[in-house]
Amino acid sequence: MFNKSRNFLEEVKSELRKATWPWDSDPKAKGLKKYKELVDSTVVVIIAIILLAGFVAVSDLLLSEALVFITEVAS
DSSP: OHHHHHHHHHHHHHHHHHSOOSSOOOTTOOGGGGGHHHHHHHHHHHHHHHHHHHHHHHHHHHHHHHHHHHHHHHO
16 A cells, blocks of 8 residues: 555656646746746636626626516516
8 A cells, every 4th residue: 555655656746747837947037037927827817717707797687687677577
């Protein structure tokens, strides 16, 4: 069991070394410049979440108003 666990962790470590990370590996890069790709990606995700939340809110408002209208007309 311990050999399987150790083997798994070694494979995970090996795969993580192959991954590309969203920050600059240049040791001269300092501050936010080092994390430019990470910051840019985070901004894109936040904007997408805000747009999606707005769409859901407007859709909910329109559909609830339509439901109220339909129930008033039907009664």
